Amino acid sequence: MIRKIALAALAATAVFHVAVFIEYGTLWVGALASYQELLLVFAFLLATFLVHAPIARLFGADRLTKPPAPVKALLEGLSVVLVSLVFWVMFFTIPQHYLVPTAEVTPKALRLSLAVSAVLSLFFYYFVEREHMRKNLEQEVIRAAQLQKETFQAQLEALQKQVDPHFLFNSLNVLGSLIHLDADRAVQFLGQLAEVYRALLDTGAQPLVPLHREMALVRAYASLMETRFGAALRVEWDVAPAWEQALVPPTAVQMLLENAIKHNGSTTRKPLLIKVSAADGLLVVENNRQPRTDAVASTHTGLPNIQRRYQHLTDRPVEIVPTAASFVVRLPLLTAPAA
Template structure:
């Protein structure tokens, strides 16, 4: 009976790991699909082309950050969990591209204590939330899109002000569900989605260092 219990437990762990791997592959596909989107590449190459003549130094920076986004996404999605510092490196590189393109139309503020940097979360989770905010909100110099990333207790909070586009963007509606599905295989703690009249707020559980 003891052997059968262990056998059942091993089968359950195998199925759990297999399901999590599928969710990670799905996240990788969604992230890469968004970044390889013709409009993303077209706009990035346009920005790069204009910088080459206007500001060669910044053009080199832009190309470096674009390469970094692709590298981190590909490397991170081979793992079930990544350190928060890795995810914030991805967001920083992605933000550089956005700020180069949109300037003061876009703001991102990060305030994360050093002691939380080695805590874990599913790869690309934060970047997917930043993408979601960009996709579904409008922004101008007078009314910029502001995204805040900070720690509250043992959760990472990603919040953006609500400025819905006049023409709603097409959405597959799988991003948030994908993040929640991956968390369900890692911890009993829940992803919290807390929309208000002014903000869209998501709280992601931070996994302990030994789980990374």
């Protein structure tokens, strides 16, 4: 609003003095009363600028898709001219009639005043408001591209971690042990491993996925890790079906489970407990803190990647609450559950 007021004031001053120069050959008007017209020009331009924004939104790229482009452009220009006609009557014709009732205005002067008002309105619409909308659209395109980049990066990192030789080595060792000890569990473990890869590949290049699809990946990954670590790892679930259609960035929840397992030690006496729940528009992943004594190689990109993706999607922040006893991450769910 302040920007529009300042722009209207500057434009009104410029237009008024140009008109004075054309009429009198000077930029200075001696009579203070003459500056009433400057106030009228300011009011006209301010009202025009305020109405231009909704017109630009109405005729934006994603609106009024039925009319052909030439018809749409013609309607847009006519709307601007029509608005200028209404404001010309409001801020010039009516005030002049009441402020200077004895003044004689020729039809030629009226036509010229109307034409100048329409041209001014079209000029400021296409070179100010539409330019502003164009820049906003460019920023949206950049934002969408950045979000897609972050999403691809997260998916690539997730796939790279799952095909990491260390991960595969451990998984194959577990599978080899289970084949000798429990053939049925070995088959189950192999199915879980395949499910993790299938769920990762199914996310595609989408910036958001339904929570139920993300939970399919998370449950498969959790089952795989529970089979590997046995009683040293427990994962508890409290996600009501009402939240399953909410949207989250793909692999975000899985990355939180992976971080918890990676950075915490666990034994059968002191198991790592991870709780996954949904409430009040948030997906909460909480684990008890049991820092590992051995060094863990980490790129430290998991949480920052999740935060950056959310910054492109919503103003709601990712909440990270570390304490001495627990580590809690709350992810905004981007749609409300069905009633």
